[in-house]
Amino acid sequence: MSHGLYLYGIFPSPGPTGLALEGLDQQPVQTQVIEDFVFLYSEAKQARYLASRRNLLGHEKVLEKAMGEGYRTVLPLRFGLTIQDWQTVNEQLIAPRSAEMKALLARLEGYREVGVKVFWDAEAELQxxxxxxxxxxxxxxRMSGRNLSMDEVVRIGQAIEQAMDARRNAIITAFRNGLSALAIEVVENDNLTEAMVYNAAFLIPWETEVAFSQQVEAIDQQFPDRLKIRYNNFTAPYNFAQLN
Incomplete structure (x- = not known):
């Protein structure tokens, strides 16, 4: 049973051609041209898609494979977006936002998003x-083995907290200053876990990724055996393809 069309992303015309991609629900990925835009879509077999790991990765994989085939400039659409017909897209997206979408695609041309997530072991860092x-x-x-007053507990706790914050900020500053100069735009996101120290996306020229990754490694070496870094060098530009 069909529940309409599931949308993955928007490319500038002429867009992807001849892609042999499998989308969600093992459905073949197709293209639809509307004016100067090419939509990547497949038939939706569910009325609503749960944000499971499998579905999220399936959505992202379609875009990454299209980008890997040389169609690098894309406006990725949010996960779970389904429509009943293309008239809806024309009325709600193309007609009111066409100029904005063209400008955004032009700005993304020649650039890629990379992501840097930095983690530490707070207990080891405290030691x-x-x-x-x-x-x-x-x-x-001096205080060990003594019955401490509340003021003493608060004072030593604050001193340790401030020192840990200073260490955390030194790491953030090193990555921020060391990487921002290589990017044309940076988006710093909220930390997702207690162990995460820094979480940022960078928009960089496609051809400078190797130099960028080397800089990530060089900064990591400033903090030997203290950090774990998750570096994503190939992803659709979700952080930089926002329509206002």
């Missing part, structure tokens, strides 16, 4: 802090 900070270590040792 390093105590090993390196003689003042805090002496304060902690």
């Amino acid at each position: 390093r802090l105590m090993a390196e900070n003689a003042t805090l270590r002496a304060e902690r040792d």
Whole structure:
């Protein structure tokens, strides 16, 4: 049973041709040309798509494979977007937003999004802090075995928290300053877990990715054995394809 059409992304005309891609529900991916835009879609077999890992990866894989075939400039559409007919797209998207979409596609031409997520082990970092900070270590040792007042507990807790914040900010500053100069635009996102220290997307020229990845590695080496970095060098530009 068909539930309309599932949309993946929008390319500038002439867009992808001859792609042999499988979309969600194992449906063949097709193209639809509307004015100067080419939509990537497949037949929707569900009324509503759950944001499961499998579905999210399936959506992303369609766009990445199209980009990998040389169709690099794309406006990725949000996961789960289905329509009943193309008239809806014409009325709600093309007619009111055509000029804005063309400008956005033109701005993305020749650029790619890469993502950097930085993690640390907070407990291990606290141990390093105590090993390196003689003042805090002496304060902690002086208080061990004593019944502390609330003021003393708060004071030592605040001192440790401030020192940990300083270490975290030093890591953030190193990545921010070291990578932003290589990008034409940066989007810093919220940290997704307690262990995540920095979470950012960078829009960079396609041909400079190798230099960018080398810079990520060089910054990591400034903090030996302290960080885990998740670097995504190939993704649709979700952070930079926002229509206002």
